[in-house]
Amino acid sequence: MTRIGWLRLPLTLTYVFLYVPVVVLVIMSFNASKSPFSWGGVSTHWYAVLAGDQNVLKGLGNTLVVAAGATVLSVALGTLIAVGLQRHSNSSFLDSFALAPAIVPDIVLGIGLLVFLSLISVTLGLHSVLLAHVVFGMAFVAAVVRARLSQTDPSLEEASRDLGAGQVATFFRITVPSIMPAIIAGALLVFTLSLDEFVIAFFTDGPSTPTLPIVIYSMVRFGVTPEINALASLLMLVSFTAVLAAQRLTRLTDSV
Amino acid sequence: MRRHTHTPRRTTLVAVAAAASMFVLAACGGNGGGSGDASALPSDSLNPSVDLKTQSLVVSNWAAYMPDDLPANFQKEVGPKVTVTTHATNEEIVAKLTAGTDSGIDVAFVSGQYAQALAAQGLLEPIHADLIPNLANLYPEATKLPYDIGNKYSVPYSWGTTGLCYRSDKLSFTPDSWNDLLSPRPELVGKTTMLATERWLMLPAQKSLGFSANTTDPAQMDQVKAKLIATKPTLLAYDDTTFYDRLVSGEALMVEAWDGWCNYGIAKDKNIKFVVPKEGSDLWADTMVILKTSKNKEAAHALINYILGAKVQSWVVENILYKVPNKAAMDLVAPALEVDYPNLAFTPTDLLKQEGLVDLGDAGPMYTKIATEVTAS
Amino acid sequence: MTSADLVPGRGASRRRARVERVVFLGPGIGYLIAFMAIPVLLILSLTIFKRGRFGGVVYQPTIENFIRAFDPIYLSVLGNSLVIASITTVLALALGYPTAYGIAKLAPKWRTIALIAVVLPFWTNFLIRTYAWIVLLNSEGPINKSLVGAGLIHQPLELLYTRGAVVAGLLYAYIPLMILPLYASIERLDPQLREAAANLGASPWRTFRDVTLPLTLPGAIIGSIFVFVPSMGNFIIPELLGGGKTVMVGNLIRDQFLKARDWPFGAVLALALIMFLVALFALQSWVTRRLNGGGRT
Numbered sequence: 001m002t003r004i005g006w007l008r009l010p011l012t013l014t015y016v017f018l019y020v021p022v023v024v025l026v027i028m029s030f031n032a033s034k035s036p037f038s039w040g041g042v043s044t045h046w047y048a049v050l051a052g053d054q055n056v057l058k059g060l061g062n063t064l065v066v067a068a069g070a071t072v073l074s075v076a077l078g079t080l081i082a083v084g085l086q087r088h089s090n091s092s093f094l095d096s097f098a099l100a101p102a103i104v105p106d107i108v109l110g111i112g113l114l115v116f117l118s119l120i121s122v123t124l125g126l127h128s129v130l131l132a133h134v135v136f137g138m139a140f141v142a143a144v145v146r147a148r149l150s151q152t153d154p155s156l157e158e159a160s161r162d163l164g165a166g167q168v169a170t171f172f173r174i175t176v177p178s179i180m181p182a183i184i185a186g187a188l189l190v191f192t193l194s195l196d197e198f199v200i201a202f203f204t205d206g207p208s209t210p211t212l213p214i215v216i217y218s219m220v221r222f223g224v225t226p227e228i229n230a231l232a233s234l235l236m237l238v239s240f241t242a243v244l245a246a247q248r249l250t251r252l253t254d255s256v
Numbered sequence: 257m258r259r260h261t262h263t264p265r266r267t268t269l270v271a272v273a274a275a276a277s278m279f280v281l282a283a284c285g286g287n288g289g290g291s292g293d294a295s296a297l298p299s300d301s302l303n304p305s306v307d308l309k310t311q312s313l314v315v316s317n318w319a320a321y322m323p324d325d326l327p328a329n330f331q332k333e334v335g336p337k338v339t340v341t342t343h344a345t346n347e348e349i350v351a352k353l354t355a356g357t358d359s360g361i362d363v364a365f366v367s368g369q370y371a372q373a374l375a376a377q378g379l380l381e382p383i384h385a386d387l388i389p390n391l392a393n394l395y396p397e398a399t400k401l402p403y404d405i406g407n408k409y410s411v412p413y414s415w416g417t418t419g420l421c422y423r424s425d426k427l428s429f430t431p432d433s434w435n436d437l438l439s440p441r442p443e444l445v446g447k448t449t450m451l452a453t454e455r456w457l458m459l460p461a462q463k464s465l466g467f468s469a470n471t472t473d474p475a476q477m478d479q480v481k482a483k484l485i486a487t488k489p490t491l492l493a494y495d496d497t498t499f500y501d502r503l504v505s506g507e508a509l510m511v512e513a514w515d516g517w518c519n520y521g522i523a524k525d526k527n528i529k530f531v532v533p534k535e536g537s538d539l540w541a542d543t544m545v546i547l548k549t550s551k552n553k554e555a556a557h558a559l560i561n562y563i564l565g566a567k568v569q570s571w572v573v574e575n576i577l578y579k580v581p582n583k584a585a586m587d588l589v590a591p592a593l594e595v596d597y598p599n600l601a602f603t604p605t606d607l608l609k610q611e612g613l614v615d616l617g618d619a620g621p622m623y624t625k626i627a628t629e630v631t632a633s
Numbered sequence: 634m635t636s637a638d639l640v641p642g643r644g645a646s647r648r649r650a651r652v653e654r655v656v657f658l659g660p661g662i663g664y665l666i667a668f669m670a671i672p673v674l675l676i677l678s679l680t681i682f683k684r685g686r687f688g689g690v691v692y693q694p695t696i697e698n699f700i701r702a703f704d705p706i707y708l709s710v711l712g713n714s715l716v717i718a719s720i721t722t723v724l725a726l727a728l729g730y731p732t733a734y735g736i737a738k739l740a741p742k743w744r745t746i747a748l749i750a751v752v753l754p755f756w757t758n759f760l761i762r763t764y765a766w767i768v769l770l771n772s773e774g775p776i777n778k779s780l781v782g783a784g785l786i787h788q789p790l791e792l793l794y795t796r797g798a799v800v801a802g803l804l805y806a807y808i809p810l811m812i813l814p815l816y817a818s819i820e821r822l823d824p825q826l827r828e829a830a831a832n833l834g835a836s837p838w839r840t841f842r843d844v845t846l847p848l849t850l851p852g853a854i855i856g857s858i859f860v861f862v863p864s865m866g867n868f869i870i871p872e873l874l875g876g877g878k879t880v881m882v883g884n885l886i887r888d889q890f891l892k893a894r895d896w897p898f899g900a901v902l903a904l905a906l907i908m909f910l911v912a913l914f915a916l917q918s919w920v921t922r923r924l925n926g927g928g929r930t
């Protein structure tokens with residue numbers, strides 16, 4: 001299975017492409033100058049600034065709450081809708097409708113939600129950002145899961161039901177495992193997109209819970225500093241360590 | 257078969273939309289084209305003797321545009337708790353304030369022409385001058401800004417102009433005209449940037465042609481467009497955010513820049529200089545406004561009063577390198593700073609010679625379209 | 634044909650099918666109606682009204698907004714966006730397909746890590762990633778310096794502020810949106826199928842064309858949509874890496890809502906874009922269902 005042969009080349013190329021800017025970004029986090037563009041000598045100054053910056057750290061916390069919540073809800077709703085469209089519907093209209101959030105311009109969705117939530121007197125806050133992110137998150141999960149389902153043979157599910165397993169049991173024991181890689185891919189997508197989403201979050205957020213992108217974009221006028229590079233570098237370090245640790249653990253318990 | 261099952265659904269959606277848009281109509285009715293005159297009279301509901309400690313404020317501003325410790329100091333000295341939220345651009349905060357019924361924001365920082373548009377839509381509380389004694393700190397010229405003469409709805413926070421910011425060590429001449437940017441000498445081709453925000457994108461051509469920076473005449477704007485399209489091939493980029501870094505690195509040798517931002521370049525390289533072209537330029541201002549939906553208007557006035565104190569506004573000059581329309585604050589600024597950053601020494605009289613920007617009214621969409629035609633050409 | 638036929642009573646089975654439809658489709662569709670369709674239709678219903686003098690909306694019906702949309706400038710921007718987004722999508726597919734394929738062929742324990750490594754750079758911030766590209770590409774940047782240093786070129790190349798920089802930036806921003814869906818559908822591939830094809834004498838190319846490609850097509854189509862659509866809508870990359878000299882459809886719509894404060898006309902442009910893309914997707918959905926021989930039965 002590990003024979004990947006010539007595929008090594010595109011794999012290497014892709015990861016180099018993905019990580020060269022990351023290397024630059026990390027180097028710039030040790031920049032003594034105020035600018036994330038021009039080098040001014042080595043310093044860990046911005047890490048100290050970051051440690052004392054309540055706005056940025058609070059923004060990070062808010063963003064993680066939204067991204068995690070949006071991912072869970074999107075996976076649940078998106079998977080259901082994908083199975084529904086693939087197995088229980090024959091409508092091109094519904095197909096397009098479920099994909100629509102991915103094509104509605106973000107500004108239209110953002111302002112539309114703000115107008116709508118104001119009309120029904122919903123107070124804005126992290127909950128409304130989360131709610132908004134699930135709109136596009138669900139569409140991404142649904143699309144990825146459907147692409148997978150369209151190649152999965154429904155006969156296995158039918159066999160399971162013929163053998164007397166209930167709908168619920170069939171769904172969780174047969175359908176979900178067979179689409180698990182798609183669910184993981186979809187979840188990663190939603191989490192990643194939500195973490196960095198600005199426009200919709202700006203319009204649907206309340207004033208006391210800014211998400212990280214809102215905090216960062218508002219710095220543009222008077223200069224985004226390498227503090228944000230420092231934050232990004234730490235975030236990547238932490239998540240990479242967590243991933244490797246999780247990998248170790250699963251290998252130890254030998255559960256694959 | 258399929259068609260039958262779908263028609264009702266679509267009809268339902270359309271019906272819902274129609275019904276909902278009626279709601280919008282009811283909610284926003286009167287906001288749209290209203291002149292805002294009805295709200296020009298200060299409401300008498302403000303109670304000057306209210307206990308400010310019972311009020312709290314939400315302020316929306318650009319990040320880092322006021323001292324970090326301002327909320328804490330204000331709470332200690334005056335009473336109300338202040339939460340600061342941030343926006344990235346005028347356009348975004350105005351859209352947010354326009355779309356929602358109550359944003360929860362009490363005080364917002366926006367540029368003058370945006371304050372004018374918000375006021376015209378009836379969204380702003382008139383300024384109660386009697387609650388802001390520190391208005392006396394402002395220069396008399398600060399009440400003559402054309403977007404809001406007499407500061408009826410807004411209080412200016414900072415002001416300045418736009419010009420050419422250039423590398424005096426790398427140019428063989430001293431630029432003094434917008435034409436040096438619009439029809440650059442060979443040494444500057446591919447080494448200049450212009451601002452991308454549409455009012456300032458138009459400004460050099462408008463002034464070079466002798467037009468107003470607020471012109472709404474389509475024939476004049478056609479000439480402006482032609483001039484800008486001719487300039488485009490000579491530019492390195494249209495750039496609102498990184499131009500002074502380009503200047504420092506030497507990729508650009510001359511850029512169109514706001515005075516304060518040119519100072520950020522000067523801070524890194526003393527060879528960088530700023531000039532207001534002889535054809536004239538604009539006068540911009542950033543302002544503080546109080547939202548009509550605010551439930552803490554007394555505290556909002558108290559905050560503006562606090563900010564207009566010499567201490568806070570001199571912080572703006574020293575840290576943001578912007579000029580402020582506040583005489584008491586400018587008097588506090590060390591003269592040495594004006595030596596390092598000569599444009600900080602521009603007097604109110606100098607600034608008032610430039611043309612104050614106002615909202616374009618019905619001509620707004622025309623500017624946006626021309627900006628698209630220029631940048632997409 | 635299916636289990637339904639074995640269950641006594643056709644009425645019961647039909648009822649069950651209806652319940653299943655509601656259980657699977659109900660929550661998602663309901664959510665989308667409430668929080669997408671209604672908000673978006675609220676905005677789109679503004680198309681028939683007028684902009685107020687200072688922004689806002691005056692509720693007097695007009696068709697003028699639709700007429701304005703036929704200005705050649707908007708068509709030319711759409712055309713330009715299509716070209717740039719298409720180039721980006723093709724490049725993303727060319728790079729993403731073999732990458733996803735490679736990841737799927739890794740030992741299972743490495744796959745998740747490899748996948749996470751694809752998205753990890755994006756757990757930072759879009760602005761500073763774009764700034765990193767400016768650092769890399771500018772005429773004084775490391776790429777130019779090392780090329781000049783190596784004597785390969787004499788003058789720095791103009792990398793930044795070009796259409797090439799825009800495409801590179803878009804490709805970078807959206808490549809995970811190509812790799813992840815592709816992985817999800819490639820991972821499924823049964824290696825025995827390919828072996829069978831090879832044993833029957835099919836060349837590697839024929840095996841790929843006749844076995845692998847059709848099975849992974851849905852993932853490729855979804856990935857392409859995911860890259861194509863936001864590429865058309867992105868506005869920061871054209872601004873920062875393209876030097877503001879390239880305008881995409883995304884700029885147009887945003888400018889109407891924010892800069893011009895002309896919501897009715899912004900709604901018209903948004904409606905036009907949505908209709909254009911929906912037509913594209915309807916075509917895609919029809920083709921996919923054709924290839925799969927229909928959904929349920």
